[in-house]
Amino acid sequence: MLDVSLLALDPARGERLSLDDYHQDFAERRNAVRGLDSWKLERRQHFLERNNPSWDAFRRGDWAESLRLIQETRPGLVELAQDDRRRGSVFRRVRVVARPLTPYVQWELNSLRVRAESGIPVRVVHVEDIGPLEAAGPLPELVSIGGHTLYSVQYTEEGLSDGAVRFTDPELVAGWTDLLRELYEAGEDLVAYVKREVAHLPAPPAWTEQDHQHSR
Incomplete structure (x- = not known):
């Protein structure tokens, strides 16, 4: 496995993007990819979601409604996967999981299923x-697009998305992309994991703002 100390993500080597600029840049670059795969790494154990009805239902304490709303996303996700296949580009995701599960991760694993x-x-x-x-600290939140663009996704202390730093140095992007590929290959299929470890769990407690300091 690669030595991450050799792949330091110095912000000075990249370009800081606001949240809106990151979303636009990500969409343009991902949609332009043909015949190359992309990768996402999620390491934090808590985020705050924006504009997500299922997350909002969970925050209200309505777990059944939250799960129902997750199911409503299925048609759009099927279409997204089909579009990826048409372009010959697979977007693979790695989710790092710590036990016991935080309420956020329990919710997200159902969504990821x-x-x-x-x-x-x-x-x-x-x-x-x-x-x-992670000898020097937790791995960053990363997205690698087509092997040519790497985003170090930024978050507030509370877990709200806050844009990204974009890197395009070929050696840096290739190094992190190789690591994401290794982590994915070493990982367990998420559906099997959720069936075994998550599906039977009771509804998680609703997340409170006071909990965020325990979630990193």
Whole structure:
């Protein structure tokens, strides 16, 4: 496995993008990819979602409605997966999971299950299995597009998305993309993991703002 100390993400080597600029840049670059795969790594154990009805229902304490709303996303996800296949580009996701599950991760794993069942590959990596990679701190939140663009996705302390730093240095992008590929290959199929470890769990407690300091 690669030495992440050799792949320091110095912001000075990239370009800081606002949230709106990141969303636009990401969409343009992803839609332009043909015949090349992309990757996403999620390491934090808590985020705050924007404009997500299922998340909003969870925050209100309505777990059944939250799960129902997740199912409503299935047709759009199937269409997204089909579009990826037409372009010959697969978008693979790696979700790092720590036990016990935070309420956010329990909610997200149910969401990711529908994504995976819709044809978008997702795998789970256990936090203890990446210990050697985190001697200097947790791995960053990353998106690699087509092997030519790397985003270090930024978040507020509370977990709200806050744009990204975009890197295009070929050696840096290739190094992190190789690591994401290795993590994915070492991971467990998310659907199988959720069926075994998550599906039977009771509804998680609603998240409160006071909990965020325990979630990183």
